[in-house]
Amino acid sequence: MSDFSLTFPRGFRAAALAAGLKPSGKPDLSCVVSGADCAWAFAGTRSTTAAASVLRNRELYASGQPVRALVVNAGVANAATGRQGAQDNAAMADALGSVLNIPEDAVLTASTGIIGHLLPMDKVLSGIEHLPEELSDAALPFATAIMTTDTKPKTASVTLPGGARIVGMAKGSGMIHPDMATMFAFAFSDAQVPQDALRAAFPGIVARTFNAVTVDGDTSTSDLTAVLANGQAGPVDLPAFLMALEGVMRDLARQIAADGEGASKLLTVRVGGAASEAEALTAARTCCVSPLLKSAVHGSDPNWGRVIMAVGRSGAKVDIEKMQVSVQGIPVFAGKPLAYDAANTSAEMKAASEVVFDIDLGVGQAWGEAWGCDLSAEYVSINADYTT
Amino acid sequence: MSDFSLTFPRGFRAAALAAGLKPSGKPDLSCVVSGADCAWAFAGTRSTTAAASVLRNRELYASGQPVRALVVNAGVANAATGRQGAQDNAAMADALGSVLNIPEDAVLTASTGIIGHLLPMDKVLSGIEHLPEELSDAALPFATAIMTTDTKPKTASVTLPGGARIVGMAKGSGMIHPDMATMFAFAFSDAQVPQDALRAAFPGIVARTFNAVTVDGDTSTSDLTAVLANGQAGPVDLPAFLMALEGVMRDLARQIAADGEGASKLLTVRVGGAASEAEALTAARTCCVSPLLKSAVHGSDPNWGRVIMAVGRSGAKVDIEKMQVSVQGIPVFAGKPLAYDAANTSAEMKAASEVVFDIDLGVGQAWGEAWGCDLSAEYVSINADYTT
Numbered sequence: 075m076s077d078f079s080l081t082f083p084r085g086f087r088a089a090a091l092a093a094g095l096k097p098s099g100k101p102d103l104s105c106v107v108s109g110a111d112c113a114w115a116f117a118g119t120r121s122t123t124a125a126a127s128v129l130r131n132r133e134l135y136a137s138g139q140p141v142r143a144l145v146v147n148a149g150v151a152n153a154a155t156g157r158q159g160a161q162d163n164a165a166m167a168d169a170l171g172s173v174l175n176i177p178e179d180a181v182l183t184a185s186t187g188i189i190g191h192l193l194p195m196d197k198v199l200s201g202i203e204h205l206p207e208e209l210s211d212a213a214l215p216f217a218t219a220i221m222t223t224d225t226k227p228k229t230a231s232v233t234l235p236g237g238a239r240i241v242g243m244a245k246g247s248g249m250i251h252p253d254m255a256t257m258f259a260f261a262f263s264d265a266q267v268p269q270d271a272l273r274a275a276f277p278g279i280v281a282r283t284f285n286a287v288t289v290d291g292d293t294s295t296s297d298l299t300a301v302l303a304n305g306q307a308g309p310v311d312l313p314a315f316l317m318a319l320e321g322v323m324r325d326l327a328r329q330i331a332a333d334g335e336g337a338s339k340l341l342t343v344r345v346g347g348a349a350s351e352a353e354a355l356t357a358a359r360t361c362c363v364s365p366l367l368k369s370a371v372h373g374s375d376p377n378w379g380r381v382i383m384a385v386g387r388s389g390a391k392v393d394i395e396k397m398q399v400s401v402q403g404i405p406v407f408a409g410k411p412l413a414y415d416a417a418n419t420s421a422e423m424k425a426a427s428e429v430v431f432d433i434d435l436g437v438g439q440a441w442g443e444a445w446g447c448d449l450s451a452e453y454v455s456i457n458a459d460y461t462t
Numbered sequence: 463m464s465d466f467s468l469t470f471p472r473g474f475r476a477a478a479l480a481a482g483l484k485p486s487g488k489p490d491l492s493c494v495v496s497g498a499d500c501a502w503a504f505a506g507t508r509s510t511t512a513a514a515s516v517l518r519n520r521e522l523y524a525s526g527q528p529v530r531a532l533v534v535n536a537g538v539a540n541a542a543t544g545r546q547g548a549q550d551n552a553a554m555a556d557a558l559g560s561v562l563n564i565p566e567d568a569v570l571t572a573s574t575g576i577i578g579h580l581l582p583m584d585k586v587l588s589g590i591e592h593l594p595e596e597l598s599d600a601a602l603p604f605a606t607a608i609m610t611t612d613t614k615p616k617t618a619s620v621t622l623p624g625g626a627r628i629v630g631m632a633k634g635s636g637m638i639h640p641d642m643a644t645m646f647a648f649a650f651s652d653a654q655v656p657q658d659a660l661r662a663a664f665p666g667i668v669a670r671t672f673n674a675v676t677v678d679g680d681t682s683t684s685d686l687t688a689v690l691a692n693g694q695a696g697p698v699d700l701p702a703f704l705m706a707l708e709g710v711m712r713d714l715a716r717q718i719a720a721d722g723e724g725a726s727k728l729l730t731v732r733v734g735g736a737a738s739e740a741e742a743l744t745a746a747r748t749c750c751v752s753p754l755l756k757s758a759v760h761g762s763d764p765n766w767g768r769v770i771m772a773v774g775r776s777g778a779k780v781d782i783e784k785m786q787v788s789v790q791g792i793p794v795f796a797g798k799p800l801a802y803d804a805a806n807t808s809a810e811m812k813a814a815s816e817v818v819f820d821i822d823l824g825v826g827q828a829w830g831e832a833w834g835c836d837l838s839a840e841y842v843s844i845n846a847d848y849t850t
Contacts (some may be wrong), residue, residue, distance in 0.1 A: 123774030156798030180817030189767025373846025379577025386511030458761025
């Protein structure tokens with residue numbers, strides 16, 4: 075997970091520094107820059123109160139033109155900040171473009187942190203001026219500078235046959251219930267891939283990875299995910315590339331769930347026998363967001379009735395007489411309650427770092443998987459006193 | 463709230479006793495019976511894994527015939543119990559019909575408690591045999607016997623001009639995010655009202671009252687609400703009756719939110735300036751279900767950015783430049799962040815038993831209101847160890 079030797083794919087460099095946005099004094103401003111134009115795909119939050127950065131990136135995406143760089147700050151989300159916020163966001167891109175000598179509309183932006191506060195632009199702009207001094211091919215400084223309440227940086231990488239690489243970084247720990255994208259997830263590759271094919275495949279990959287993660291059901295104003303491919307390693311087999319990209323995204327998605335605010339366990343819910351992949355994913359994710367099931371997982375309580383409840387409220391089609399549920403591989407329901415050893419099942423849940431529910435809806439052939447975490451008293455204490 | 467002298471409207475009697483379904487030994491089996499046929503309306507959970515009682519009541523509702531009685535047990539929800547569960551549920555109605563000498567299809571049923579356990583029918587049937595001995599017009603024994611994790615019984619009543627009365631009881635503390643109805647809410651009236659008019663008005667009343675309550679976003683398998691009117695007090699002015707009924711339901715809905723599992727404060731979110739009532743209610747309820755906003759309320763943190771987030775994820779139409787938010791009457795956002803005294807606002811939240819957010823979406827004229835509660839560490843401890 076925290077691989078100190080991890081480097082960006084060829085042609086990419088990154089920089090990070092502490093600009094003074096985080097009260098802790100930790101690194102909070104970072105950028106990634108490519109030596110060549112990148113094919114890219116993007117997904118941003120569906121929130122109707124989306125942050126300035128999401129709105130601007132969406133406009134750039136619609137233009138179809140290549141990008142070269144990304145500037146990210148943590149500590150202040152620059153959301154619900156009105157026109158001033160939009161101007162500040164554009165000024166960030168403008169400033170990075172100036173110091174790197176690339177056009178401002180080749181620069182993507184991302185901001186995470188508290189909502190409703192304006193960016194301290196003196197600190198941001200002075201920080202951006204110093205970013206070029208920090209540029210290197212090391213991945214960890216960037217992965218660390220984008221964190222907020224995360225307890226660890228989240229990276230994943232893969233090398234394709236022929237040598238092209240994909241390196242991904244994500245951040246996110248609370249306000250995690252992505253709708254089209256998660257808090258932040260970036261993937262960088264030196265592969266040469268057609269932008270149209272990348273963009274066509276991206277929504278499905280996001281649906282099966284980041285949109286299948288939930289920590290608390292709260293969709294952020296700032297969720298965004300992007301993949302940038304600069305072609306420096308030449309052409310690759312496209313299906314192999316897309317599968318590898320999905321693998322990187324899935325790895326990052328699971329890391330986000332496992333590092334959920336206050337979490338002590340990863341919760342994995344696999345749903346099969348569904349009428350469609352969308353219904354399987356909805357049922358799985360509704361289980362992962364249920365505070366009651368999350369509390370049961372926290373207490374290692376094999377209260378599978380809460381799985382029945384969550385599937386029921388998801389709206390997915392179910393044949394309850396054919397429905398099956400198991401916990402840690404132990405069957406507990408098959409059209410009716412099954413006899414099982416509750417104490418032993420609880421002990422197995424307690425010993426595991428990942429609690430798995432397998433559910434068959436009994437109506438079709440489609441399947442899907444979602445990830446979450448347990449709900450602990452610590453989640454409340456982390457979030458009860460964030461601003462004041 | 464706990465009015466010890468409260469009685470049922472004329473013509474209704476109720477009984478409650480401890481049949482041994484609750485490990486605590488508290489009353490857990492109850493019934494209400496009317497001396498005359500009742501016009502009635504009903505709403506049950508939209509869950510696709512609805513409990514046996516909900517499914518049976520829905521069938522009776524579709525038949526359009528009048529009802530005479532209601533039998534309720536607490537401790538075991540009789541949900542996800544297969545064909546045996548459906549047979550047990552019918553047997554409860556049958557047994558009450560026998561001891562009261564009324565047809566079994568004039569008896570509604572309701573079961574609340576743990577999901578996935580079969581009813582101990584020996585205890586239930588032997589309890590039902592003794593119910594007639596306990597019949598009286600007192601309301602509190604019934605309101606108490608339907609409770610599970612509730613900390614107090616929930617009742618509300620009103621007397622109409624002319625003397626007809628409406629008396630309501632509700633239960634619910636966790637797994638509260640009703641979809642068409644709440645855990646349990648019953649209203650009894652001696653007014654004479656046309657069943658068609660009652661049924662036509664009921665969905666709107668439920669949408670603005672019980673469906674606007676949320677404790678944890680978890681829609682139960684067993685939610686149901688019903689109103690029974692036996693006509694013993696003669697005809698009433700229908701609009702006045704429906705307004706009074708909505709008032710009783712609203713009072714009960716607020717009591718459920720205030721008694722949410724682990725709650726220390728009632729959370730009220732009023733949304734105006736919406737494109738439609740449905741969008742106003744959705745935005746208000748999404749705020750009330752947000753674990754992040756609920757945690758902020760628990761910590762008396764005026765973190766209004768989480769209101770912006772929750773409204774954004776609700777999908778309700780917003781004009782963010784015209785949007786306004788206030789906390790306890792203190793304006794904090796009007797198209798942009800406003801200067802306000804955060805420490806003073808936090809102190810006002812801390813002192814209040816009800817925290818109120820007023821939100822104007824800036825797009826229309828419709829409005830709606832929803833109720834929830836704060837999220838505390840106690841919610842987790844209540845739910846981490848319910849079965850084992």
